[in-house]
Amino acid sequence: MNWLRSLLLPAQGSAYASEYDTLFLFITLLSAFFFLLIAATAGWFVWRYRRAREQAPTSMVTQSLALELTWTLIPLAIVMGIFFWSLNQYVGASVAPGDAMEIQVTAKKWLWAFEYQNGTRTVNEVHIPVGKPVKFVMSSEDVIHSFFVPSMRLKQDVLPNRYTELWFTPTTTGMHTLLCAEYCGRSHSDMLGKIWVDDDATFQKWLEEGDESTRTMPLKELGKMLYESRGCSTCHSIDGTRGDGPSLRNVFAHDIKLADGKTVIADANYIRESILEPQAKIVLGYEPIMPTFQGLLREREILALIEFIRSLN
Amino acid sequence: MSSDLSQTQHHGGPKLYAGVLAALLVLTAITVTASYVDFGSPAVNVVIALAIASIKASLVALYFMHLRYDKPLLSIIFVGGLFFLGLLLMLTMIDAGTRASVPYWNSKPPAGGPAAR
Amino acid sequence: MSRTDAGEPFLQHHFATPEQQFEAGKIGMWLFLVTEILLFGGLFVGYGLMRSRNPAAFSEAHHHLDRILGLTNTVVLLVSSFTMVMAVHAARTDRRKRLVAFLALTLVFAGVFLGIKYIEYSHKFHEGLLPGKFYSHKGDTVPGQFQFFSFYFMMTGLHGIHILGGIGAILWVLRRSVQGHFSSRYYTPVDLVGLYWHLVDLIWIYLFPLLYLIS
């Protein structure tokens, strides 16, 4: 069965995922059986009872209560079995254990923002420890999004003005893809995140100090990485094409026309302000829709982004 | 076959209609009065108001709209429509009323267990 | 439309007998009434859900409605339903003058209803008790009252549109009555318009306590 599982389903990231796969494969095999039964019967009848001559006599049997009951009750019993199995699994997965680590999630067009209980905040990237239950408490700032982690077989819509939850206990370290599964507009398909499952020590270290790599990476490279991973790229291009936000190409040290008619020079302070207080100065011809990154970026990361933008001239 | 439709249908007459109108007016008076009475919970007032409204609606449907004298099919159509409206109301309310982050059947998860089952 | 039988000027060609045509018409009308009930029903469900989410605002907001005017309108509509059923009865018993008179009376009551509704609406407009973003009433103690007025205007507005439709339909049968189209042999349009008018009344029977009589 493993070949079938790996053909149809992504890698398993939790014990729940393997429970899930068992039920999934059970329904798959059951469906395959019934499909083959129907297809083979139809095929056999078509061949066996093909019309050989115009006036061939046909059976006069038109009903059978016994048959009707058979093919009513057997499918009924089977689907009821699936229902209870499935319900049991669902109930088991719906309540997070009391000691689960809580992470707040805010979804907005088009990024995922995370906040840990110690105040650490990240965007589109979240680190969690292996083997411990983790609970995401989620809410949206605009439209409905959906938090979808295929490797955990879990998904939950994220609504404005309400909290919804999703929890799992990861069992394998490594990267798990997070996707938005509820259509939310232009960059819906770019609203991706990475869930890093670390061993305990690495996780603790990360929580206190941030990424090893980001502390040593050259600024420009780090800036490029942040540009791609923190959601900047969904609105700001680097090749000059117009998105929901202005392109970052040839911006640094250039004159920028603002919506209020003034002109400013895009120096490091302007860029810093635009990241932390995006509504302060709006570029002419664009909507004031950019969310603030106040508290979501470390000092060095802001510096890195400025350096990256400077390199785009 | 006579094509005089009045021969085949009985719908009551002016006296009956006047009686129904009187009943409707009395019920209207009752419902207004009841709205000033405190029954302890606002929900009771809603139920009473809706119950009286339903009696009035039934009177209109049965006599003014002749359902009482017509073929049962028409009543089935009418009641059927109400049934599906009730369905929408009921299942939507079940969702709205039981929406919480923790399902009611497991509101006290066993502390510390990895999978609360 | 080919008329096959000179004795049955309103029998359409694809029906065999007037009974068949009459009954088909009634089935069609009742199915239409059911769609109307469900259309309003959606509003009722929305109202129920929003009221249960926000009971205080609904209760507070409804004090801005005038119970006397609401009650008057209820009585007007009930009486108009009575005159309508009397009109149908007159048609069925071949009393054409009474048919015309009762239809005209029904129209008068419908007009009174709309007149009172107009007074109520202009009062609400004046105080800024308007739906959604137009709500501008000052001095509210409970937030969210605009929701109540959203529903008030949608429900009474949709109902009012139906009253207007009913007036149009009654005018049509009134005209045909004056022309002498109806008799005990053929009065389907009167009957069907009557059914429609009663439904409009029936919906108001629920609207009145739900909007005016929240305690």
Added chain:
Amino acid sequence: MAEGTNYLTETRGLKSWLFTVDHKRIGVMYFWSIMTALFLGGVFAMLVRIELLTPRQTIMSAETYNRMFTLHGAVMVFLVLIPSIAATLGNFVLPLMLGAKDVAFPRLNLASYWIYVAGALFGLYSMIAGGIETGWTFYTPYSTSAGGGVTPMVLAAFILGFSSIFTGINFIATIHKLRAPGLTWFKMPLFVWGMYATSIIQVLATPILGITLILLLMERMFQIGIFDARLGGDPLLFQHFFWFYSHPVVYIMILPGMAIMSEVIPVFSRKTIFGYKAIAFSSIAIAVVGFFVWGHHMFVSGQSPLAGAIFSFLTFLVAIPSAIKVFNWLATMYKGSISLEAPMLYAISFLLLFAIGGLTGLFLGSIATDVHLHDTYFVVAHFHFVMFGGTVIAFLAGIHYWWPKMFGRMYSEKWARVSAVLVFVGFNLTFIPQFIMGSRGMPRRYYNYLPQFQPMHVASTIGSWVLGLGFLIMAGYLFASLRKPYDAPSNPWGGATLEWETASPPITHNFETTPAVTHGPYDYAALRSDA
């Protein structure tokens, strides 16, 4: 062969068509309108598939892509699938099957057609009024905040609802009051039962769509605070309302398809339908229980788990009547005399594709498995198997079955078979890869996707070309048949229902004399002894 005049030739000129109250002409007008919409929707689908050839931009921008799949969905659902079988074949065949001269309310029928046209024009107008990119489901709050042509498209759906309601009212009244003498309820062809069940849903569900769309427009224009969470509203209420209509709508689409199956299979097996009452009652059961299950579209929406459990349970119940039908059709073929002409080829396709569509529904009705699969390509593939593999394939079966009756000409059987096979192969090639992509975690409505999915997307796109080729061939031989003189016999397939007793094409009043029903709708033995 028709001598003298028939319904197509009795009166001439554009006006005689545009203002006709003849159910057959209205059916034909609906047919060409819906075919036009199907062509448009198909073009949108092909463009969407071409865009998905590569993980990044291929031929269009993200905005255009979003508009494209929205239009594909809206056109296919509101302009094609909902009216397809009922308004074309239903309109044409139902009165004939009942031995009636017309539907109960011919003018209402014409109104229904013109309302359809008006709705369709509104829908097209939304394309130039800024386009619409909300998806055909119009979920709030996205649809209340999105710009562009949302308002005209919502109005279009609202208007089209009336068209649907009028058809439903008409059919119910017709079936109750206009059956020929001797045609008792259990002597009615099962197609009529299917239409009856469909009409019930059209009448009961569509008004809720109407009020939902009104509320949506009010929320957009006046911010009334019912769906918008920031104003104290509840976005899930929109989903409840929307699916209260849009799930039963699935049965508006599939029940007529099943109804055609119940005609085609016995005729081409020369055998009385097996389990007549079981099939008839299962149609009604589907129509009723279909209203209880809408919440299975909302398992991950934030709906309460209790409601989810209830909806999951009810969903499994509605699976049973569909299964009963499939088994009864199979039993009908047993010891029959089976001839694989084009309608039957489509019927066999339907059996296989609908079986897959139904069985994959088990994954989605089951609450735990649905969580992972919801809003992925698995769902897309599932509903295409039911909507295309079911409804459209059955529609094609019905078109090929009744084409001689409608237009009085036979089409090329050889090309019809080629096209049927291409459609079957192309369809499977398009959508089977989508099942696998979906269960592997490919969300729907994605413009960019992870590179690992590209091979399956390419396969799917190639499949869409095969499918398109099948349709092109079909259009070719069907148009070609219309250029021939009338050559269809009145009963080319040996059917026993009443529509085969009148000429092909029928005269304007359907029958020379109102037929008296002496034998059952599937009594082929009686037919032979008559002949």
